[in-house]
Amino acid sequence: MSHHQLDARRVLCPMPVIRTQNFVAKLPPGDTVDVLCTDPGALHDIPAWCRIHGHEIIRTQEQEGELMISVRVGASPD
Amino acid sequence: MTQPITQQRKAVSLISGGLDSMLATQAMLDQGIHVEGINFYTGFCVEGHTHAIRKKDKAKPKRNNALWVAEQLGIKLHIIDIIDEYKDVVINPKHGYGSNMNPCLDCKCFMVRKAHEWIEAHGFDFIITGEVVGQRPMSQRRDTMPVIQRESGAEDRLLRPLCAKILPATLPEREGWVDREKLFDFNGRGRKPQIALAKKMGISDFAQPSGGCCFLTDAAYSSKLADLWSARGERRYELDDIMLLKVGRHLRPRAHFKIIVGREEGENRFLEGYRKQFTHMYTISHPGPLVLLDGEANDDDLQLAAQLAARFSQGKGADTVRVELHEKGAAKRELDVVPLTNEEIPLEWYL
Numbered sequence A: 001m002s003h004h005q006l007d008a009r010r011v012l013c014p015m016p017v018i019r020t021q022n023f024v025a026k027l028p029p030g031d032t033v034d035v036l037c038t039d040p041g042a043l044h045d046i047p048a049w050c051r052i053h054g055h056e057i058i059r060t061q062e063q064e065g066e067l068m069i070s071v072r073v074g075a076s077p078d
Numbered sequence B: 001m002t003q004p005i006t007q008q009r010k011a012v013s014l015i016s017g018g019l020d021s022m023l024a025t026q027a028m029l030d031q032g033i034h035v036e037g038i039n040f041y042t043g044f045c046v047e048g049h050t051h052a053i054r055k056k057d058k059a060k061p062k063r064n065n066a067l068w069v070a071e072q073l074g075i076k077l078h079i080i081d082i083i084d085e086y087k088d089v090v091i092n093p094k095h096g097y098g099s100n101m102n103p104c105l106d107c108k109c110f111m112v113r114k115a116h117e118w119i120e121a122h123g124f125d126f127i128i129t130g131e132v133v134g135q136r137p138m139s140q141r142r143d144t145m146p147v148i149q150r151e152s153g154a155e156d157r158l159l160r161p162l163c164a165k166i167l168p169a170t171l172p173e174r175e176g177w178v179d180r181e182k183l184f185d186f187n188g189r190g191r192k193p194q195i196a197l198a199k200k201m202g203i204s205d206f207a208q209p210s211g212g213c214c215f216l217t218d219a220a221y222s223s224k225l226a227d228l229w230s231a232r233g234e235r236r237y238e239l240d241d242i243m244l245l246k247v248g249r250h251l252r253p254r255a256h257f258k259i260i261v262g263r264e265e266g267e268n269r270f271l272e273g274y275r276k277q278f279t280h281m282y283t284i285s286h287p288g289p290l291v292l293l294d295g296e297a298n299d300d301d302l303q304l305a306a307q308l309a310a311r312f313s314q315g316k317g318a319d320t321v322r323v324e325l326h327e328k329g330a331a332k333r334e335l336d337v338v339p340l341t342n343e344e345i346p347l348e349w350y351l
Helices: A015-024 A042-053 B019-030 B049-053 B065-073 B083-091 B104-122 B145-152 B192-201 B219-232 B239-244 B265-272 B299-311
Strands: A003-008 A032-037 A056-063 A066-072 B010-014 B034-041 B077-081 B126-128 B249-254 B257-261 B279-283 B291-295 B321-326 B333-337
Touching: A003 A015, A015 A032, A015 A042, A015 B077, A032 A042, A042 A056, A042 A066, A042 B065, A042 B077, B010 B019, B010 B104, B019 B034, B019 B065, B019 B126, B019 B192, B034 B065, B034 B104, B065 B077, B077 B104, B083 B104, B104 B126, B104 B145, B219 B249, B249 B299, B257 B299, B279 B299, B291 B299, B299 B321, B299 B333
Parallel strands: A003 A032, B010 B034, B010 B126, B034 B077
Antiparallel strands: A032 A066, A056 A066, B249 B257, B257 B291, B279 B291, B279 B321, B321 B333
């Protein structure tokens, strides 16, 4: 299982979701990804997308206007 | 005697985030169809951006309606970035524009064609949409619905559950994958049948976008896009261009340049992200907005732009206002200018 980082800063929703979706599609179940964002809408949209597709939000952090949303890839193929 | 196992048929549903596609999808789920949603991001979508940008909108819910609908229905949603491919639809619509720069019929043909490609790549059987005959003046008319089927290549694998009963039977109906009798015969612009069906299906919360979900249906936005093309002498755009058209006041004082003036803190912060790409300025003697300058400007033009920046600052009533100017590729400098008055700004400058 590997850990990854994805830069989705300075793009507005739904682009952070699209980038997460396309990145996660290439990963095996159990891998984790820290998605870095600046659009606060991602705090709502990425967890919603994860719930729909069976992925898990491990944590969300906010620091100096930047967000980090950590996702564990679920078993369900997309 | 054991019954033969029937194959569960699979459909992809074009999910806009509005009520109609939600109802169409639920109708298919109720018939035992496996449905997944697809949502196309063109760059002109209304939801999301403006809420993210404008501070006064921060309190509004920021949910992405397509994701929210998918979650309510319990289906997967695939969001597809079609920004680049969509340019040709906007720039060269075969069927022309609607009342603004909205190429609705070409747009629908394009999206159904992309959905058709998707079902072929993913082994799905058919496509559903929330279209209703007569609901929209351009793309949802009895005579344009077959055009979408034909030009998208989806042909009779495109099913519109909300008005299927008043259209010829499609493949899923003829093959018995779905029961035509349980589909609907909605017709026209009225919303009552949809509201009643929503109630029957137990759907009480749904988005009701005013003015549609696409900036191209907006007169003010379309006018700014037309100006952009006119100023460039060609019909092209990049994502940054169409994002900037959503933000700030746009004024074109002279044919060869325009300015974009942030209207509030959220917009100023958004425009700050473009400082390196544009000549820009802001007032330093008084609080004021960030102003981006798009085009080529000589000293006289920069002076005029600075006077406009001063006009939109809190120093608009002052004798002089000091403006810090950052020209692309040059050292910053300061200008002392007299703010323009409202009377000195012709209405035609406002885009």
